[in-house]
Structure formats: C-alpha cells, structure tokens
Amino acid sequence: MSAMTASMQGLKQAAESGSFAISQAGAEAYIKAIDDAEFELNAMSRQLNTVSQETKLGTSPDAQAMSRYNMESATGGGGTTGIVPAIKQLREALADAKAAVQKAIENYRQVDDAASSGLKRY
Template identity: 65%
Template sequence: MVTLEGAWSAQSMQAMAANMRGLKQAAESGSFAISESGAQAYIKAIEDAQSSITELDAKLYLLTTETKLGASPDSKSMSRYNLESATGGTGTSGIIPAIDQLKTALEDAKIAMRKAVENYRAVDDAAANNYKSY
C-alpha cells in the first residue's frame, strides 16, 4: 500500500526534484563523477522510487474526484479545497503536479548517474594515461 506521508508532501517532492536537477547539471558540467558500482546503488534506489510512484499513479484518480460532503457552502468550499490541494490551485502547487515533477527529476537523476560514471571513467583513464607516461 502506498501512502502520502512525510517525504511525500508536495514541498518535499519539489525539493527532491530541485536537488536532482542540480545533480544532473553537476554531472553534465563534469563536476560530479561516481564509480559504476556506486552509481548502480543510486540507480537502484531511483528505480525503486519510480516503482513506488507507478503504484501511486494507479490511485491518483481518487484525488481528482470531487468529494461528496453535502450541499452547504462549507461543504462545497471544503470539497473545492481538497481538489485544489490535489491538482493545484490558489495557494497550493498540488500533489499531482509535484509527483509529475518528481517523475521527471527521477529520470534526470538516472541520466545524471550515467553521465557521472562517464565522468569517472574519463578521470580514471586520464590518470592512468598520466601514470603510464612517467
């Protein structure tokens, strides 16, 4: 069962997405490198997170369904608030858009790990060639 607790708030997902974009930029610039074995551990964790989000996707439609709380103005207001919390609206970015951002960021992080491995190999090869020239 997948639940939206703690780390799964819209704000924390947006923060994770921003961090992963930074990781991708660092790898692309060559300032981040990691060994293949180190990258594989991160890639597995990323893929586990992607799998959890896929499970969550199957239930997200429930968040876009208007809650039936009654016909009073307060009930209608609460129902609208619930929907805006899910999809985004006044004063909220919405959990569904945050999940979409996180999906993109997780894929970016996998790309970053692969690029960081390339960076590691380049540094390692350069060091080996430098060592051989002595």
C-alpha cells in the same frame, strides 16, 4: 519539492559539465534507490485519478467548500502545490537524478581511462 527539483537539476548540470563522477559500483545504490522510488510512484499513480476527482459530499455550502478544498489539495490552488503536481515534480527530479548518476558514471570511466592510458606498461 521545488528545492529538491532544483537540486537534482544542479546535480545533472554538474555531471554534464564533468565536475561530478562516480564509479559504477558506487552508483549502483543510487540507481537502485531511484528505481525503487519510481516503482512506488508508478504504483501510486493509479490512485491519483481517484484523488483528482471531485468528491461527492452533497450540495450544502459546507459540502461544496470541502469538495473544493479536496480538489485544491489534490490538483493545486489556494496556496498549495497539490499532491498531483508535487508527484509530477518528484518524477522529474528522479529522472534528473538518474541522468546525473549515469552521466557521472561516464565521467568516471573517462577519467579512469585517461589515467590508465598514461601509465607505462612493462
């Protein structure tokens, strides 16, 4: 997940620097995919509260160990990122990707406008 986040931040930086441009038509599929992913994450987020709660498995040492394991799997710890923090990172990566695509559209328009203003009209 952190590699994906870093990639999206790199894409956003490339767009902000002007080295990434895309037409509106070309960007529509990317924006739709990002919007669809964000919609699914929003639907999933309702269930994250349940996953983040301690499981009630009993008071035996094994039950307590399993309950801790479940919590760490959900919220992180014990060498795992956890599903809740991973989803948060994914949301941030998607936001960066959307910002990058929107900036890339602006970059494309600027290049296109500059090129068209250089053409002679008869």
